[in-house]
Amino acid sequence: MKPNKLCASCNKPASVFQSHSGRFLCRDCFIRYVERQIRKTITKYNLIENKDLICIGVSGGKDSLVMLYNLYQRQSRIKNTNKIKVIWIDEGIIGYREESKNNLLSFLSKFKIDVDLIKLSFRENFGMTLDEMVEIIRKENLKLNPCSVCGTIRRRLLNDAAKDNNATKLAIGHNLDDTVQTLILNLLRNDLFKVGSVKPHTSNSNPLFDIRKEFIQRIKPLIRLTDEEISMYCYFMDIPFQSNPCQYSETFPILRRDVQSFINTLSRRSHEIKYNLLKVNYELIEILRSPKKIAKKFGRCKKCNYFTGPKRDICLYCEYKSLFGL
Ligand code: SF4
Ligand code: ZN
Secondary structure, X not given: OOOOOEOOOXXXXXXXXXXXXXXXXXXXXXXXXXXXXXXXXXXHOOOOOOOOOEEEEOOOOHHHHHHHHHHHHHHHOOOOOOOOEEEEEEOOOOOOHHXXXXXXXXXXXXXXXXXXXXXXXXXXXXXXXXXXXXXXXXXXXXXXXXXXXXXXXXXXXXXXXXXXXXOOEEEOOOOHHHHHHHHHHHHHOOOHHHHOOOOOEOOOOOOOOOHHHHOOOEEOOOOOOOHHHHHHHHHHHOOOOOOOOOHHHHHOXXXXXXXXHHHHHHHHHOOOHHHHHHHHHHHHHHHHHOXXXXXXXXXXXXXXXXXXXXOOOOOHHHHHHHHOOO
């Protein structure tokens, strides 16, 4: 960033450029921006109520630590609220999780965060470490991706632990990047059903069975923050987070990485793309929930009576015609 730029909020020397808003911000205003986004997401979607018992899945990575810090601050301001419970899972990946455990412990003591810590492991709670499973996958040439196996087991253990601890909410550190990648992945896999699950909270009603008894409602307070913003926040706040990538994210090609680099390339050209995808996601959820609403998404062109967008008087086809003098 060029020096001598001033913060758009307070006029002090800026430290960061926010490409999606086109604003320069100083350290303090940037920190306030991030914390406001988290508060706004919680309020807008009513993610947390005072009586909630919150379990947080913490890996030791930047997203989960930022979420824990902010939820802890929020809960500390509320009287007679339940103590937060942190669930930490050791997948059994040699040389990987040790760093994150140390980070988590030093983070808790540095910021004086007092939570109940629930430690789980793939070995004890599932029966085998991920390293052992990968060995079998390799030996037997199974068509399995370690990340898919890892994610499935981790989601299950998190939900079960939250349920066993009487949690009413399970907070997950998914950020904007994770969310829009998942949207594109679900579309590429022709899985419209899953598209409906990517929102700041999972559904707490389902006509087929009483979902509340089966699944603890998952909330995602970081859904409006990018990967980059969360890293920057950690840097400014001096939050130590896991820096070593997991070896399997490198050795096994996964579609998510390709989608990530595709979206990031597009975002460099058009900064609002991630936010547009998030909005598209919400629109899709609405459409998928109520087929009648699809009709409302269309209007009719005043020139040719063809279907057009609801906010358009004439369709794009007619607009091009008149543009080209036809
Ligand atoms: Fe699990 Fe894949 Fe993440 Fe490694 S990169 S911890 S295997 S999901
Ligand atoms: Zn400022």
